Amino acid sequence: MTMAITARGLTKRYREQTVLDSVDLDVTAGTVLALLGPNGAGKTTTVHILSTLVRPDAGSATIAGRDLRRDSQGVRGAIGLTGQFAAVDGLLTGEENLRLMADLRHLGPRVGRRRVAELLERFDLTEAARKPLVTYSGGMKRRLDLAMTLVGTPQIVFLDEPTTGLDPRSRQTMWEIVRELLDDGVTIFLTTQYLEEADRVADRVVVLDHGRVVGEGTPSELKARVGTEVLIVTDRDGTVRPEIPIDGTVGGLRDVLAAIDGDESASVSLRAPSLDDVFFALTGSSSSYDDAAPASASAPAFITREES
Numbered sequence: 001m002t003m004a005i006t007a008r009g010l011t012k013r014y015r016e017q018t019v020l021d022s023v024d025l026d027v028t029a030g031t032v033l034a035l036l037g038p039n040g041a042g043k044t045t046t047v048h049i050l051s052t053l054v055r056p057d058a059g060s061a062t063i064a065g066r067d068l069r070r071d072s073q074g075v076r077g078a079i080g081l082t083g084q085f086a087a088v089d090g091l092l093t094g095e096e097n098l099r100l101m102a103d104l105r106h107l108g109p110r111v112g113r114r115r116v117a118e119l120l121e122r123f124d125l126t127e128a129a130r131k132p133l134v135t136y137s138g139g140m141k142r143r144l145d146l147a148m149t150l151v152g153t154p155q156i157v158f159l160d161e162p163t164t165g166l167d168p169r170s171r172q173t174m175w176e177i178v179r180e181l182l183d184d185g186v187t188i189f190l191t192t193q194y195l196e197e198a199d200r201v202a203d204r205v206v207v208l209d210h211g212r213v214v215g216e217g218t219p220s221e222l223k224a225r226v227g228t229e230v231l232i233v234t235d236r237d238g239t240v241r242p243e244i245p246i247d248g249t250v251g252g253l254r255d256v257l258a259a260i261d262g263d264e265s266a267s268v269s270l271r272a273p274s275l276d277d278v279f280f281a282l283t284g285s286s287s288s289y290d291d292a293a294p295a296s297a298s299a300p301a302f303i304t305r306e307e308s
């Protein structure tokens with residue numbers, strides 16, 4: 001098993017505030033790691049450290065076999081970071097922006113042109129290629145941003161909240177692209193506030209809270225920590241009672257049902273625990289994504305790795 005990213009004891013302080021507190025990370029090559037945490041947990045700082053934009057105060061990391069401190073140039077050559085092209089020239093067309101990137105990466109005119117055409121096609125931007133960026137929708141801009149990241153064919157791609165602010169369809173397209181990158185053997189390190197998405201797209205999840213890793217594992221391993229299912233009781237008048245985790249045994253279910261009082265005609269249903277439940281179990285607080293992220297019930301049905 002080749003490791004794409006190994007980090008030990010990553011620590012970052014801003015004045016008195018410890019933003020990252022001895023964070024360890026291991027990401028196997030060719031897999032997706034999702035970093036989850038509430039606002040201010042330190043996700044972006046982690047991405048910035050691993051992509052050489054921010055220096056850690058302590059700790060070490062190896063990225064694509066290169067040492068973060070000793071060979072930051074080598075690290076930069078092996079990775080792609082999205083979001084960094086937000087300031088690209090809006091008056092240039094999508095194609096011109098990509099060409100610029102191909103030149104910066106010294107691809108040469110012929111290879112550059114081929115790569116740009118390939119990326120425009122792959123990201124469904126061929127039609128818009130000759131239009132200035134100012135006319136692009138949010139989803140198109142995000143796709144171009146990712147296309148620009150891929151001009152240099154990185155082995156590892158960092159996606160910092162790649163779907164925030166996108167409509168469900170654009171979000172779905174983004175995850176399809178993530179899947180394609182995986183098929184090409186690219187390693188993906190992403191942060192997301194959509195727990196449902198991390199659940200479906202990630203091989204492993206690391207939960208960060210106040211700069212510390214509070215949990216990690218596969219989505220199912222994490223969910224197993226909060227019980228196998230969650231029982232939902234809805235009273236006749238539509239009131240949904242607080243959800244109750246159950247352990248998957250007959251006895252456990254009987255105890256839970258015996259403790260439910262009142263309205264005998266209340267309806268009961270079971271659902272698999274979400275990563276939101278995991279977050280609550282790990283940190284004792286809600287993930288505080290509620291106002292920003294859609295409820296899992298209304299989240300779009302993303303393509304999962306198992307489905308294809």
Ligand SMILES: Nc1ncnc2c1ncn2[C@@H]1O[C@H](COP(=O)(O)OP(=O)(O)OP(=O)(O)O)[C@@H](O)[C@H]1O
Nearest residue numbers: 014015017019037038039040041042043044045046
């Ligand atoms: N350059 C900086 N100077 C001072 N404080 C900073 C700086 N960058 C980040 N911080 C602080 O570090 C903490 C972690 O920020 P970070 O952006 O890494 O969190 P995050 O998990 O990505 O959150 P969000 O989802 O809001 O982006 C925050 O409290 C933030 O205010």
